Amino acid sequence: MTAPTYDLGKLHGGLRLLGHKQASTTQSILDVPVPSQLVLPIEQHVGEPAQPVVGVGDYVLKGQLIAEPDGELGAPVHASSSGTVVAIERWPVSRRHGDKAPCIVIECDGKDAAVPDPATTDYQSQAPADLLLRILDGGIVGLGGAVFPTAQKLMQARTCDTEYLILNGVECEPYISCDDVLMRERAPEILTGAQVLMHALQINDCFVVVESDKPEAIRRLGEALAELGDDRIVLKQVPTIYPSGGEDQLVQLVTNREVPSGGLPTDVGCIVQNVGTAAAVHDWILRSEPLISRVTTVTGDGVVSPVNIRARIGTPIEEVIQLAGGYTEHVKHLIIGGPMTGKSVTTDEVPLVKASNCVLAISDTAPKGDELACIRCGDCAAVCPVQLLPQQLFWYACADDEKKLREFGLIDCIECGCCDLVCPSHIPLTADFRIAKGRIRELADEKSRAERARQRFEARNQRLEKEQEEREAELARQKDSARSAGPAAIAEILKRKQQEKKDDSG
Ligand code: SF4
Ligand code: SF4
CATH class of the missing domain: 3.40.50.11540 (NADH-ubiquinone oxidoreductase 51kDa subunit)
Incomplete structure (x- = not known):
C-alpha cells in the first residue's frame, strides 16, 4: 500500500543532500550481545541529571531503576543488563566538548537476569x-x-x-x-x-x-x-x-x-x-521494558560493513563498531550523530546513550578551504529553514552583540548546518552560532540565578518583618490580658521577656 501525498505546507530553504543510507539498510537490525561492562551516564536527557539510587557493590537486574529523576525535567535511568555496580565515576561521554560526565559502571554477569514479574x-x-x-x-x-x-x-x-x-x-x-x-x-x-x-x-x-x-x-x-x-x-x-x-x-x-x-x-x-x-x-x-536499548546506525567509510544495530544503553561504542566489521584502515574521525548535527569524539570508550542515533566513522572530511571574508552573496539566507539572516547573525556573533543576536532570532537557529554547506567563503557559521547561543544561555542563567537570589532575599526580609509583627502583636495581647489579670501575671510576662532578650543576644 502506498500512502497518499497530501497538500503539504511549504518548507523554506533546506537542501537536497546525498543520503549515503543504502549501505546500512541492506540487512536487518543486528542485536549486540550483552557487553562485559555497561557505562550509564546519569544525564542522558534535557534537564537535571538523575540521582543514583544504587551504590558500588550492589547487584542489579535488567530493567532495575539505578538513578531516579531529579527536578521537573528529570528522567530515570535503568540497568540495561544484570551485574554488579563497580564504580560511579566520571567517564568520557559524547557531549559537545567531548568531556567526562558521572556514570554508573556495571560489570555484567552475562545472565541478563531481569526484574521479576514486571507489571504491564x-x-x-x-x-x-x-x-x-x-x-x-x-x-x-x-x-x-x-x-x-x-x-x-x-x-x-x-x-x-x-x-x-x-x-x-x-x-x-x-x-x-x-x-x-x-x-x-x-x-x-x-x-x-x-x-x-x-x-x-x-x-x-x-x-x-x-x-x-x-x-x-x-x-x-x-x-x-x-x-x-x-x-x-x-x-x-x-x-x-x-x-x-x-x-x-x-x-x-x-x-x-x-x-x-x-x-x-x-x-x-x-x-x-x-x-x-x-x-x-x-x-x-x-x-x-523501560528504555534500556535502542537502534543505532553504525556507518561511514571508516567501518567495514555499515549496519543498524540494537544495543543496550551503556554499551561502549568500540563494541558496536565490531558488529560493523571493525574500522577500515584509514579511519580518521568518529562522530556520534550525523555529519550535519553530530558531535566528534576522540575515543570509542564513550558509551551508547539514549540520544545515540548514529555512530559515524569516516576516513576523512572534504577539505573546506580557508575561511574568507563574507561576500554578502545571500546564499546562506536562501537555504535557512528558519528564515534567518545568517550573514547578519555572523556579524553580530563576532561583535558579541547579544541584543542584536536576540533581535535577529539566533535563539531560533536549529543548528542544521545548511548555511555552512553553501557558504562560498567557508565561514563556520553554525559553530559560531552554537557558541553564541551558549553565551546567551549562560547570560540568561546568570540573570535568572540573580533574580532567584533577589526573590529569596526579599522573601526572607518579608518573613522576618512578619515574625516581628507577630511578636509585637503577641506582646500587646499579653500586656492586655496581664492588665486584667493583675501584678503576678505582669511579673511573669516581664520574666519571659527578659529571657527572650537573653536568648536573642546569645
Ligand atoms: S553564504 Fe557566506 S559569503 Fe554568502 S552571505 Fe552568507 S556568510 Fe556571506
Ligand atoms: S544553522 Fe541556523 S542559521 Fe544556519 S541555516 Fe540552519 S537554522 Fe539557519
Whole structure:
C-alpha cells in the first residue's frame, strides 16, 4: 500500500543532500550481545541529571531503576543488563566538548537476569494522568536526538489545546537510517505506541510522517495501519529535503501552521514525537521494558560493513563498531550523530546513550578551504529553514552583540548546518552560532540565578518583618490580658521577656 501525498505546507530553504543510507539498510537490525561492562551516564536527557539510587557493590537486574529523576525535567535511568555496580565515576561521554560526565559502571554477569514479574499496563483503562506518570517511570526520552523527557513533553501538551500528534519518521540527515529500519521492522509497535500516546493526550488525530525516499518503511506502515484499522491515524509522505525532520519544519510541512519564534509546536496545536519514541512507549507500557536499548546506525567509510544495530544503553561504542566489521584502515574521525548535527569524539570508550542515533566513522572530511571574508552573496539566507539572516547573525556573533543576536532570532537557529554547506567563503557559521547561543544561555542563567537570589532575599526580609509583627502583636495581647489579670501575671510576662532578650543576644 502506498500512502497518499497530501497538500503539504511549504518548507523554506533546506537542501537536497546525498543520503549515503543504502549501505546500512541492506540487512536487518543486528542485536549486540550483552557487553562485559555497561557505562550509564546519569544525564542522558534535557534537564537535571538523575540521582543514583544504587551504590558500588550492589547487584542489579535488567530493567532495575539505578538513578531516579531529579527536578521537573528529570528522567530515570535503568540497568540495561544484570551485574554488579563497580564504580560511579566520571567517564568520557559524547557531549559537545567531548568531556567526562558521572556514570554508573556495571560489570555484567552475562545472565541478563531481569526484574521479576514486571507489571504491564492496560493503558485503555488507565486515566491519562496515571498513564503519563507511568511513561515517566519508563525513562523514555525523545529518541530523535532532542532527548527531551517524553512524559513532561506530553504533560505540557495536555495543558494546551493540542489537536495533532505528529509521529516523526522523517530521518532527513545523511547516513542515519535507524528510524527507517525501525519502521520497516516494527511498524505495528510504532502504531500501537501512537495509540498509547493519543490516549495519554486525549486526542484523536495522528499523522505518521515519512520521507518519500523510504518506500519500504511506507509500505510496512501502510500494511500495519490497514491491519490495525484505526482511522484516527493517517500516513503522510513528505519530500526528501534536509532538514524537514526538524520539529517546527515538520509542523509547517504537515499542517501549514508556523510555530512562532521562541515558541513550541503546542502553540499551534501540535506535538511531535519520534517514531522510535513511540516504539519505546509501546515496549514500556505493553511489555514493561523501560528504555534500556535502542537502534543505532553504525556507518561511514571508516567501518567495514555499515549496519543498524540494537544495543543496550551503556554499551561502549568500540563494541558496536565490531558488529560493523571493525574500522577500515584509514579511519580518521568518529562522530556520534550525523555529519550535519553530530558531535566528534576522540575515543570509542564513550558509551551508547539514549540520544545515540548514529555512530559515524569516516576516513576523512572534504577539505573546506580557508575561511574568507563574507561576500554578502545571500546564499546562506536562501537555504535557512528558519528564515534567518545568517550573514547578519555572523556579524553580530563576532561583535558579541547579544541584543542584536536576540533581535535577529539566533535563539531560533536549529543548528542544521545548511548555511555552512553553501557558504562560498567557508565561514563556520553554525559553530559560531552554537557558541553564541551558549553565551546567551549562560547570560540568561546568570540573570535568572540573580533574580532567584533577589526573590529569596526579599522573601526572607518579608518573613522576618512578619515574625516581628507577630511578636509585637503577641506582646500587646499579653500586656492586655496581664492588665486584667493583675501584678503576678505582669511579673511573669516581664520574666519571659527578659529571657527572650537573653536568648536573642546569645
Ligand atoms: S553564504 Fe557566506 S559569503 Fe554568502 S552571505 Fe552568507 S556568510 Fe556571506
Ligand atoms: S544553522 Fe541556523 S542559521 Fe544556519 S541555516 Fe540552519 S537554522 Fe539557519
